[in-house]
Amino acid sequence: MPIANCVITQECPQGTGNIIELWAQESGISAEHMTINIMTSSEQLGNTYKIMANLALPSMWSAPSVSLLQLGLAKALAKYFAVAINEVHVITSVVASGMVVDSGQEIKW
16 A cells, blocks of 8 residues: 655656556565555745655555655656656655555555
């Protein structure tokens, strides 16, 4: 259940290729359960980034896997949208067992 909700600025170039496969390659983790939602921001104030991503990961992932996934996501987004890595900001949240509902059922791991 790696889920990334990404907000891109209107100035961000159009992405090319398969972003999920790119994330899997960059992280070294299977793309099987990965999801990326991409939204365009109408306005960004304060400290600006071309891409801001919130990554939700289940607590069952080990610390090294979390690191691989968040770093891989940042690299994949930078490559996909052809922006510098310092234009990408990722915040990772670890989700506890039972705090996800899928198909009307609480998911526990």
